[in-house]
Amino acid sequence: MIWDTTAIWHALLGGILIGFAVSILLIFNGKIAGISGILGGALNAKFHGQGWRYTFLLGLLLSPVLYGAFSTLPTITISASNTAIVIAGLLVGVGTRMGNGCTSGHGICGIARLSSRSIIATLTFMGFGILTVFILRHLI
Amino acid sequence: MTLLFAFIAGLIFGLGLILSGMTNTANIQNFLDITGHWDPSLMFVMAGALMVSAVSFMLIKARSSSLLGVAIDLPKKSIIDQKLVTGAALFGVGWGLVGFCPGPAIVSLVTQPPQAGLFVISMVSGMLLFNVLNK
Numbered sequence: 017m018i019w020d021t022t023a024i025w026h027a028l029l030g031g032i033l034i035g036f037a038v039s040i041l042l043i044f045n046g047k048i049a050g051i052s053g054i055l056g057g058a059l060n061a062k063f064h065g066q067g068w069r070y071t072f073l074l075g076l077l078l079s080p081v082l083y084g085a086f087s088t089l090p091t092i093t094i095s096a097s098n099t100a101i102v103i104a105g106l107l108v109g110v111g112t113r114m115g116n117g118c119t120s121g122h123g124i125c126g127i128a129r130l131s132s133r134s135i136i137a138t139l140t141f142m143g144f145g146i147l148t149v150f151i152l153r154h155l156i
Numbered sequence: 157m158t159l160l161f162a163f164i165a166g167l168i169f170g171l172g173l174i175l176s177g178m179t180n181t182a183n184i185q186n187f188l189d190i191t192g193h194w195d196p197s198l199m200f201v202m203a204g205a206l207m208v209s210a211v212s213f214m215l216i217k218a219r220s221s222s223l224l225g226v227a228i229d230l231p232k233k234s235i236i237d238q239k240l241v242t243g244a245a246l247f248g249v250g251w252g253l254v255g256f257c258p259g260p261a262i263v264s265l266v267t268q269p270p271q272a273g274l275f276v277i278s279m280v281s282g283m284l285l286f287n288v289l290n291k
Contacts, residue, residue, distance in 0.1 A: 018186060018195040023177060027197040030176020031204020037169035038205065039212035044161040046222035046229050049169060051259040056283050068162035073262065075163040079170020080266045092180045092264070094271045096254040105261075105275040107250030109282020112258060113290075115243020116231070119257040120169075122244070123202065128209035129230070136236050137244040142188075144248025149188040152252070 038125060041072070050121020051076070052112035115141075157224055170263045176201040179263050181255030188252050
C-alpha cells in the first residue's frame with residue numbers, strides 16, 4: 017500500500033473544493049454537477065437555456081491555467097497506448113450516457129443525496145475498474 | 157448570472173481535480189489496483205467532496221428553486237435497470253484501462269493535449285454513438 021501524507025491532504029482539500037463546486041452549481045443553478053451529463057447535454061443541439069453547460073465546461077477547461085498561475089501543475093505521464101486511449105474513450109462515452117453518469121454525477125452528487133441508483137452505479141464502475149486494472153497489471 | 161455561476165463552479169471543480177491528483181491517470185490506476193500497490197488517497201477525494209455536497213443537498217431539500225430562482229433539477233429516476241448497470245460496467249472498464257474519467261480528461265486537454273485530446277474525441281464519439289443507437 018502507498019501512504020503519502022501530503023498526497024492525502026491534497027486529496028482531501030481537492031475533494032472539498034469539488035464539494036464546493038457541486039454546491040455552487042446546486043444552490044445557485046439548481047443543477048447536478050455530473051460532468052458526463054453536462055457534456056452529453058451540451059452535445060444535444062438544443063441551445064435554449066443550456067448556456068450554463070458551456071460556461072461550466074469552459075471553467076473546467078481553463079482551470080489548469082488558473083492553477084498554473086499560482087502553483088506548479090503536477091507533471092503527468094500517461095502510459096497507455098493510443099489504441100487503449102481510443103477504446104477507453106469510447107467505453108467511457110457510451111457507458112456514462114447509458115448509465116446516466118460518471119464519477120461526479122453518481123459517485124459524488126448521487127451518493128451525497130443517497131440515490132440508490134447512484135450507489136449501485138458507483139459500486140459497479142469501481143468493481144469493473146478494479147477488475148480491469150487487475151487484468152492489465154497482474155494477468156497480462 | 158447562471159452562466160457566471162456555472163463558469164465559477166466549473167473552474168473550482170477543475171482546481172479540485174488538479175489539487176486532489178485526479179488528473180493523474182497513474183493515481184487512478186493505483187487506487188483501483190487493490191491487490192498491488194494500492195493508493196487509498198482517492199478515498200479522501202470522495203470523502204471531502206461528499207462531506208460538503210451532502211450538506212448542500214440537505215439544505216436545498218426544503219427549497220423548490222435555487223438562489224437565482226431556477227427550478228431545482230434533480231434526477232427523478234429511481235429504478236435500477238440493466239441499462240444503469242451495463243453502462244456503469246462499460247464506464248468502469250474504460251476508466252480502469254487508461255485512468256481517465258470525463259472531468260479529469262477535459263481538464264487535461266490544456267496540460268496533456270495529444271493524449272487527453274484523443275481520449276476526449278473518442279469519449280464524445282462514444283456519447284454521440286450512444287445517442288444514435290438509443291433513438
